[in-house]
Amino acid sequence: MRTDSSPGTLPAREHLPAGNAGTPVLDVVIPVYNEEKDLEPCVRRLHEHLARTFPYAFRITVADNASTDGTPRVAARLAEQLPQVTALRLEQKGRGRALRTVWSASDAPVLAYMDADLSTDLNALLPLVAPLISGHSDLAIGSRLARASRVVRGPKREFISRAYNLILRGSLQARFSDAQCGFKAIRRDVAQVLLPLVEDTGWFFDTEMLVLAERAGLRIHEVPVDWVDDPDSTVHIVRTATDDLKGVWRIGRALATGSLPLDRLTRPFGDDPRDRDIQDVPRGLVRQLVGFCVVGGLSTLFYLVLYSVFRQLSGSQIANALALLVSAVANTAANRRLTFGVRGRGGAVRHQAQGLVVFAIGLALTSGSLAALNAAGGSPAHSTELAVLIAANLAATVLRFLLFRAWVFPDRPEDGPVSTVVAAHTPSAHTPFAHLLPATAHATASSPTYATTSVPGHATPAPYRPEGPLPRRPLPHPAYGPHQTTAQVRAGEAADGTWRDGTMPLQPVRPHYTAPGDPR
Numbered sequence: 001m002r003t004d005s006s007p008g009t010l011p012a013r014e015h016l017p018a019g020n021a022g023t024p025v026l027d028v029v030i031p032v033y034n035e036e037k038d039l040e041p042c043v044r045r046l047h048e049h050l051a052r053t054f055p056y057a058f059r060i061t062v063a064d065n066a067s068t069d070g071t072p073r074v075a076a077r078l079a080e081q082l083p084q085v086t087a088l089r090l091e092q093k094g095r096g097r098a099l100r101t102v103w104s105a106s107d108a109p110v111l112a113y114m115d116a117d118l119s120t121d122l123n124a125l126l127p128l129v130a131p132l133i134s135g136h137s138d139l140a141i142g143s144r145l146a147r148a149s150r151v152v153r154g155p156k157r158e159f160i161s162r163a164y165n166l167i168l169r170g171s172l173q174a175r176f177s178d179a180q181c182g183f184k185a186i187r188r189d190v191a192q193v194l195l196p197l198v199e200d201t202g203w204f205f206d207t208e209m210l211v212l213a214e215r216a217g218l219r220i221h222e223v224p225v226d227w228v229d230d231p232d233s234t235v236h237i238v239r240t241a242t243d244d245l246k247g248v249w250r251i252g253r254a255l256a257t258g259s260l261p262l263d264r265l266t267r268p269f270g271d272d273p274r275d276r277d278i279q280d281v282p283r284g285l286v287r288q289l290v291g292f293c294v295v296g297g298l299s300t301l302f303y304l305v306l307y308s309v310f311r312q313l314s315g316s317q318i319a320n321a322l323a324l325l326v327s328a329v330a331n332t333a334a335n336r337r338l339t340f341g342v343r344g345r346g347g348a349v350r351h352q353a354q355g356l357v358v359f360a361i362g363l364a365l366t367s368g369s370l371a372a373l374n375a376a377g378g379s380p381a382h383s384t385e386l387a388v389l390i391a392a393n394l395a396a397t398v399l400r401f402l403l404f405r406a407w408v409f410p411d412r413p414e415d416g417p418v419s420t421v422v423a424a425h426t427p428s429a430h431t432p433f434a435h436l437l438p439a440t441a442h443a444t445a446s447s448p449t450y451a452t453t454s455v456p457g458h459a460t461p462a463p464y465r466p467e468g469p470l471p472r473r474p475l476p477h478p479a480y481g482p483h484q485t486t487a488q489v490r491a492g493e494a495a496d497g498t499w500r501d502g503t504m505p506l507q508p509v510r511p512h513y514t515a516p517g518d519p520r
Contacts, residue, residue: 010193010265013135016109024084026057026129031063031098035116036070042080042116043085049122050084056133062087079471093166102200103191107131111191115182121226126415129185137221138190139213141176142183146224153229164244171252172211174222180244183225192216192263203240204247211251233400258344288405291339295331296397303327303393304386306424311474316370316385321363328359331400332408340409354408357371361403362396 016025026045032039034266043060052057060073064087103111110132114120120142131137144151145165151158161180168174184206186194190213198208214220255258266381303323310319332355336342342351369392373380380388 009471010189013138013187015135015370016133024108024369025133026054026058026110026112027061027102027115028107028125029061029063029099029102029111030116031065031095031113032071032075032116033065033093033325034067034069034071035461036067036139037109038116039074040069040078042118043082045077046114046122046190047082047084049125053126058084059106060085061106063102064089065098065251066091066097074322089148093201094201094205097201099205100195100201103186103188104195106188107130107186110185111188113182119227119230120183124223124225125182131221132185132187136219136319138187138218138227139210140185140221141178141225142211142227143176143178144181144225144227145177145224148224151430152227157229160241161253164241166345167245168207168211168281169246171248172255173324174211176210176215177222181225181227182206190265194218197260197262197265199250200247202243205245207244208247208251211255211408212262214262215255215260216262217264236344237374247298263343276348288339288396289401291403292335292401295334295339296400299327299331299334300390300393302330307386307389315463316374317367319391320366320370322365322409324359324363328355328362331355332358336409342409350406355404358400358403358408360473362393365399368392368394390437 027051030039030043030046035042039062043062045062050060060082062085064072064075072087072089074166079087086104088098090101099113110129112125112129114125126143128140128142131140143149143164165174165177165179167177180203186209194209194213194216197212198205200208210220276349305489306323307319307327310322313319314322315511329352332352336348336351366389369388373385373388377384379507
């Protein structure tokens, strides 16, 4: 149940149809920095593998992160020689910045990336993107920590990787197994809404994207991979680990304060059985019962501890009232968030007021039980009082669940208008990155809508929908001639000279949180 939240902004996932069309199905990004030596064999190996095994049209995009060696020349030469390869130059470093720039501008329905060293065996690429093409999942990641994975690397990197993922599980309750494997894919309609919420532009980009997607309820598919460590990797482990820990703190604080607008990522999951109206089966009843029982059990323990403490300072009636009041407020807040799925602060005061009415009913039951016990036994033992209170609380718990479900947190029909997500790009006949133009996002309190700025000479792009059949691989690709494969983009500068973030073609309202000392 999604109560007190804005309507979903993502359409229901659909299987991309197969057939012939001009747009590549898959856009594989290789972010590089000073990879003059390894870039050409990497790209040629990837191109040969895709041409031999991938059944649909594809594109390989080399995203140069302000390299200072001959990497740009190598990328431009590859773009001229291989029809499915294109090159992009950014004047600022950052893997996250490069991925956001290319993914936000790409017209392919499935977007992926891999590291230039190709540590991950390429046979995992098709299993990685297949769940996205079929509509089964929203994101897909390669995992070096899955049981079926086969990994060769030193003990230092092994320890750091497992420790980092353990930190993510303990601090951010992450359920995915491997955050930093350089082998991931995402559906473009999801990326259009998710990427503007990701703040990091470096190595923590992956983790932040996955945490936000998971917290928003998107489906993440994991693929076990064969992975061999690159001994010549230029990644600075200590600095990267420090930046990652800072990112974990920033995201954890934002999630705790509720400053992240994750409701923008909700979608009407037409294939989700929990959203179906099935006759004689109340929606979400089993899940709500389980959640309510867990919260109720913890609340009862909390109540008994409070009663025992207050009983040392006052009489039984006052101790019962105080303990029940404090535990009732905590119980209502926990059930609101965990059992009935209400997010945000809207309606919180009303829910607590209604919860206090329910508390009054529970107070009448428990106080009446204590009064009857005292009238019958005179001065009963403390253990007898606790036994009577437990029985009275069980009866009050059943009544509390019924009142919560039918009155405090009822199922409300979601009839609000559905927002439209507009792609922040316009495919050009000259180059796949000629449409890297700024966009303005407009959000309202009831239904956030992302729209693009009108630019002379460029048509307003339409919302992404899988239209027509899934393209087979044309050789050579008509959109990429020998003179249209390399695009120069300077991050922070637009065509009109006024845009100051070259990595963000789509700019919705940003989440308002910053970490102390964070230059962003």
